[in-house]
Amino acid sequence: MPLLSDTDERSLIDDFRSFIHTDGIIGPGDDAAILSNGTVASTDMVSFDRHFPAGMTYEQFGWYAAAVNFSDIASMGARPIGFLAGLALPDNLEKQNAYDIMSGISQCCEYCGTGVIGGDTKPGPGIIAGTALGSMDGRKPMLRSGANPGDIIAVTGPLGGPASGFLDIEYGLGLTSARNSLYVPIPKVAEGIALAETNAVTSCMDISDGLGTTLNTLCSQSNVGALVEWDFIPKDEHTMEAAESTGTPLRELLFDFGGEYELLFTADKNRLKQLYDSEVEFHIIGMVNDSDRVELLKDGERSVIGYGRY
């Protein structure tokens, strides 16, 4: 019984949405799912092929595999309570390398206040399927769909570091800390929990797909528009240098690359006091509006912010 016509051009992941079970839980479409008992769960796969840039160590790859999953539950405001590691590693991988991967996973779990609670190992090409589990502890989850016109738009820290890291790998610019932000992303667990506790935040996502894609996804799921001000975007210290040395437009570095693990969120502008009281670092970069456009205001001119590369 064909479930999909041959002429259907939607992507696999869109097709699969029809199989997603939504009865009584949050998702699909958010960074993580919420189960009927309040557990938050997210699974993401990373691979040697696609997520192992030059210069990365096996230990960093393991950290990365865990971090991307913890970032997904952090963006909902969940506290990590466990991690499952499915490892499909090549038979000829040196034991020490496999061990280093597991050590990296374990270190990231520890950073996030939890540990590896189970897993599976099978032969494979170098794929880690991680599952992060978390608890909301009574907090209301931050979704992608709650932004309202008039809300402020903010990010939890400077952007462009991982993009600069990519350029450093390509061009050898000597920007070690930028590379590290790419190799060892920090899941914003404490920030996510604190933001959810403010009751001021109306929507939240991590920026792993880049600022352009993230802004567009959040606005689309909230049925709102946005205006972001160029001068307000906090820029990683190396971003300007990476842009200038390589002739890459700074805008591209800030909007079109992925690998950022800061959080993007919107908040009720009448509750900014709660946000400041939370002591979470944040930078307001724009405002939600009731248009259907995601736009950038730069040098007095408006232009459309598109989806990035991811």
Added chain:
Amino acid sequence: MPLLSDTDERSLIDDFRSFIHTDGIIGPGDDAAILSNGTVASTDMVSFDRHFPAGMTYEQFGWYAAAVNFSDIASMGARPIGFLAGLALPDNLEKQNAYDIMSGISQCCEYCGTGVIGGDTKPGPGIIAGTALGSMDGRKPMLRSGANPGDIIAVTGPLGGPASGFLDIEYGLGLTSARNSLYVPIPKVAEGIALAETNAVTSCMDISDGLGTTLNTLCSQSNVGALVEWDFIPKDEHTMEAAESTGTPLRELLFDFGGEYELLFTADKNRLKQLYDSEVEFHIIGMVNDSDRVELLKDGERSVIGYGRY
């Protein structure tokens, strides 16, 4: 910093146990982990390479990928509350085939009373990393480590069907229902819940690694021995035929093949009434003892039951 010496011959999965976090949770070593909030979680990967026998459909492969995970949480007595599907599928896989896999996963979830709540898709060689999540609903989890000398040993249904299915694939015996038991394993969810509710069961495992390995694992983790009586083992209707037609020893079919998804459990012999009241089908196959041997009594003679192929 080397975490493992070159001369160390332990398997990867044993090495990885040192990374497993045990603070406040059940596991490792059980079929599934139990989180601090009572959520039960298990992850298992299956692949085109190793788990896609001849004659299996993509839909059945999807079912299988979900079933092995639900079986793991069923053996603890958990009620399924969600499934995460990580799919690493070849770029050139026909869309219909990918769709059928997802449909099979979804059907198995529905059979288990839950659904796909999230997932991830990446290019890959054909690996499904499934994560089954469940709730104990206040029941005490059934572990592998609770068997006591004097307990009865039982299984929830006839064995040898999947092994006969393997032989059918190899020799073409026309044993369709045996093949189906291999292609479409039924996770014993209702049975696991009902057994956990009896408060008579002292330990439980699924038999996915075969009866020999399962008996040895359970006895080892419980620090007990066992004596199993050959005549008491319920045998699938096709097992004798498959053994005779192919010249395979019947004992091998019953003990050494994997792919069985009945549950093996031990229970307090003074609480058999609770077991019978549960209306779960079960067959007593032997007794737990205080020896360090797992033995079979057949035709009046005792012999050691070894680990099987899995």
